[in-house]
Amino acid sequence: xxxxxxxxxxxxxxxxxxxxxxxxxxxxxxxxxxxxxxxxxxxxxxxxxxxxxxxxxxxxxxxxxxxxxxxxxxxxxxxxxxxxxxxxxxxxxxxxxxxxxxxxxxxxxxxxxxxxxxxxxxxxxxxxxxxxxxxxxxxxxxxxxxxxxxxxxxxxxxxxxxxxxxxxxxxxxxxxxxxxxxxxxxxxxxxxxxxxxxxxxxxxxxxxxxxxxxxxxxxxxxxxxxxxxxxxxxxxxxxxxxxxxx
Amino acid sequence: xxxxxxxxxxxxxxxxxxxxxxxxxxxxxxxxxxxxxxxxxxxxxxxxxxxxxxxxxxxxxxxxxxxxxxxxxxxxxxxxxxxxxxxxxxxxxxxxxxxxxxxxxxxxxxxxxxxxxxxxxxxxx
Numbered sequence: 386x387x388x389x390x391x392x393x394x395x396x397x398x399x400x401x402x403x404x405x406x407x408x409x410x411x412x413x414x415x416x417x418x419x420x421x422x423x424x425x426x427x428x429x430x431x432x433x434x435x436x437x438x439x440x441x442x443x444x445x446x447x448x449x450x451x452x453x454x455x456x457x458x459x460x461x462x463x464x465x466x467x468x469x470x471x472x473x474x475x476x477x478x479x480x481x482x483x484x485x486x487x488x489x490x491x492x493x494x495x496x497x498x499x500x501x502x503x504x505x506x507x508x509x510x511x512x513x514x515x516x517x518x519x520x521x522x523x524x525x526x527x528x529x530x531x532x533x534x535x536x537x538x539x540x541x542x543x544x545x546x547x548x549x550x551x552x553x554x555x556x557x558x559x560x561x562x563x564x565x566x567x568x569x570x571x572x573x574x575x576x577x578x579x580x581x582x583x584x585x586x587x588x589x590x591x592x593x594x595x596x597x598x599x600x601x602x603x604x605x606x607x608x609x610x611x612x613x614x615x616x617x618x619x620x621x622x623x624x625x626x627x628x629x630x631x
Numbered sequence: 632x633x634x635x636x637x638x639x640x641x642x643x644x645x646x647x648x649x650x651x652x653x654x655x656x657x658x659x660x661x662x663x664x665x666x667x668x669x670x671x672x673x674x675x676x677x678x679x680x681x682x683x684x685x686x687x688x689x690x691x692x693x694x695x696x697x698x699x700x701x702x703x704x705x706x707x708x709x710x711x712x713x714x715x716x717x718x719x720x721x722x723x724x725x726x727x728x729x730x731x732x733x734x735x736x737x738x739x740x741x742x743x744x745x746x747x748x749x750x751x752x753x754x755x756x
Contacts, residue, residue: 415702419695438694438701445698446705456706463699469689470696472639474660475646476686478667485672494740502733510725519717527721531729534700535658543656549703556701558722566730575734577741584734588726595693605690611733613661620656 406452408462411445415463418444431599436563438556438592474533474591477609480598484606491579498580499611502587503618504626506531511630521631522546528630530554532619533590533612540623544631559592566593567600578603586611635685642667 404410421444422437429435449459460467488495507528514524525546529537534552541551566589570581578601585593586608594612598605646663667682676683711718 415698416695419692419698422694436694438697441695441698442701442704445702449702450705456703459702460699463702466696467699471643471660471663472636472686473689473693473696474658475639475642475663475667476689478664478671479683479686479690481664481668482671490744490746491737491741493744494737494746497740498733498736501736502729505732506725506729509728510721513724514717514721517717517720519714519721523714523717524721527718527725530722530725533658533661534697535660536656539656539658550707552700553703553707554718554722556697557704558726559697560701561723562726562730569727569730570734573731573734575738577738580734580737580741583737584730587733588729591693592697595690598690598693609664613664616661617657 402452405448406454411449411454411459411462412465414448415441415445415466418442418448433564433568433596436560436596438563438595439560442560470534470591474612477591477594477606477612480602480606481610484603487579487603487606495579495583495607495610496614498583499587499614500618500622502584503531503615503622506588507619507623507626508630525627525631526551527554528623528627529619530558531588531590531615533616536616536620540620544623544627555590556592559589562589562593563596566596579607582607582609583611587615590615632681632685632688635681635683635688638682639663639667639686639689642670 405414418441419437422435422440425440426432426435426437445459448454449456510527510530511524514527519527522545525544526541528544529540529546529551532540532555534555537551537555538548542548562585566585567581570584575581575584582594582597582604585597585604590612594605594608597608642663643660644663645666646661647659649662650657650659667686
């Protein structure tokens with residue numbers, strides 16, 4: 386029943402939908418979802434289960450599903466946000482600089498632990514996936530999940546996996562780790578803040594580091610360092626391990 | 632703010648150039664992080680220097696910058712339905728093994744080398 390009175394209303398609704406689907410609208414939804422996540426985090430008194438990144442992903446994911454926007458369009462609309470991941474990664478040098486005194490006597494344990502961790506992350510992901518019945522493409526895509534997203538994407542591409550899926554895996558495990566990581570470290574009785582940060586950064590890159598930065602500056606600094614070193618270790622080890630694994 | 636961001640982007644650019652010249656698989660920002668670290672050690676800028684303020688400001692919202700790539704989950708939810716078990720098993724299993732190996736190796740080697748342990752009481756968390 387589109388009576389003459391409804392025409393301007395329908396027109397207004399169309400205009401609103403158009404604006405919501407525009408790059409500005411999608412940016413607004415993403416930032417709004419993130420702010421909602423921060424608000425929830427404060428309300429929940431920093432409870433580990435409430436990570437703003439997860440809230441924002443759910444809000445933006447629902448929005449593009451309801452608005453019927455392609456993910457590729459959403460991705461290019463929000464490039465303005467994703468861009469800052471680069472400079473923010475560079476900035477991880479700042480907490481590391483203020484914690485540099487704590488590097489003394491920890492350099493050898495740190496390097497050995499990160500190299501071993503990279504080898505274990507890669508091989509265990511591949512073997513577990515194979516044992517549970519995944520195909521080779523999926524095994525390859527899972528092998529890079531401990532690396533920071535640009536590394537995961539690049540390495541998966543050269544292996545013959547699915548690059549955009551590798552990014553999703555890396556971020557998913559990052560969020561999972563941000564939620565349960567610190568509690569798991571307590572269970573494992575790892576109490577040295579440097580080792581805690583190192584372990585988190587090595588298995589869950591920047592997302593894990595963001596959680597540790599909120600916990601303690603030392604933990605955040607070593608998580609950032611571990612993220613960088615693990616990116617290096619995984620990039621160097623994966624091509625070698627791939628000869629044996631696939 | 633803009634001056635600090637300019638510094639960060641300059642270090643990222645340096646990192647990108649290095650990575651391309653050396654043709655290594657490491658991302659430019661990670662190399663840029665190493666350059667900024669060396670710069671900070673040498674110059675020791677004050678806590679309110681532009682690059683420190685801009686960088687700390689970005690780090691407070693590190694999680695935000697992962698959202699665009701993370702929303703890709705939505706695009707893959709349907710496709711991944713059949714393979715949920717190997718995906719979840721491999722991700723969580725390998726995450727846990729990695730955490731154990733890195734954490735215990737670092738702590739174990741520290742003790743072996745006789746360095747202080749820098750402990751924190753568990754009750755405090």
